[in-house]
Amino acid sequence: MAIERTLSIIKPDAVAKNVIGQIVARFEQANLKVIAARLQQLSREDAERFYAVHKERPFYKDLVDFMVSGPVFVQVLEGENAIQKNRDLMGATDPKKADAGTIRADFADSIDANAVHGSDAAETAANEIAFFFAESTVHSR
Numbered sequence: 001m002a003i004e005r006t007l008s009i010i011k012p013d014a015v016a017k018n019v020i021g022q023i024v025a026r027f028e029q030a031n032l033k034v035i036a037a038r039l040q041q042l043s044r045e046d047a048e049r050f051y052a053v054h055k056e057r058p059f060y061k062d063l064v065d066f067m068v069s070g071p072v073f074v075q076v077l078e079g080e081n082a083i084q085k086n087r088d089l090m091g092a093t094d095p096k097k098a099d100a101g102t103i104r105a106d107f108a109d110s111i112d113a114n115a116v117h118g119s120d121a122a123e124t125a126a127n128e129i130a131f132f133f134a135e136s137t138v139h140s141r
């Protein structure tokens with residue numbers, strides 16, 4: 001299985017609940033390594049650009065409002081099958097539909113305030129990592 005990188009965001013709801021560490025521990029327990037990270041307050045423009053793929057969707061404005069409502073914790077995770085592994089750890093977008101034991105089942109309150117973001121494919125992972133991190137600030141280990 002290939003070693004991959006993926007972008008993970010711990011969203012404002014989970015940062016506000018003070019569960020950054022509990023979420024990062026799940027990544028570490030699944031053999032994903034944090035190879036870059038920081039806490040960041042997204043500007044409206046950042047959030048609009050990051051989620052531009054959804055700009056025609058009815059939930060876009062609520063999504064942007066939510067993503068700027070407080071700081072987020074952005075990270076690059078690296079490991080075997082990291083993109084799908086992270087998606088599996090996250091659980092379904094709607095926490096009511098997320099499997100027991102997933103991050104969203106345990107920490108998310110609603111489909112809007114759903115605790116985490118994870119890249120959904122190799123190409124989006126590369127683009128999303130570059131959106132937040134210069135290559136010189138990412139440290140494979």
Ligand code: RTP
Pocket residue numbers: 054059063092093111112113114116117118119120
């Ligand atoms: P994310 O991009 O945040 O990792 O979430 P995802 O892949 O599971 O879901 P996606 O379809 O990419 O949607 C991005 C975010 O928009 C919100 N959303 N709301 N009300 C709705 O029907 C709806 N659908 C999506 C969610 O907060 C989702 O995380």
Ligand code: MG
Pocket residue numbers: 118120
């Ligand atoms: Mg998505």
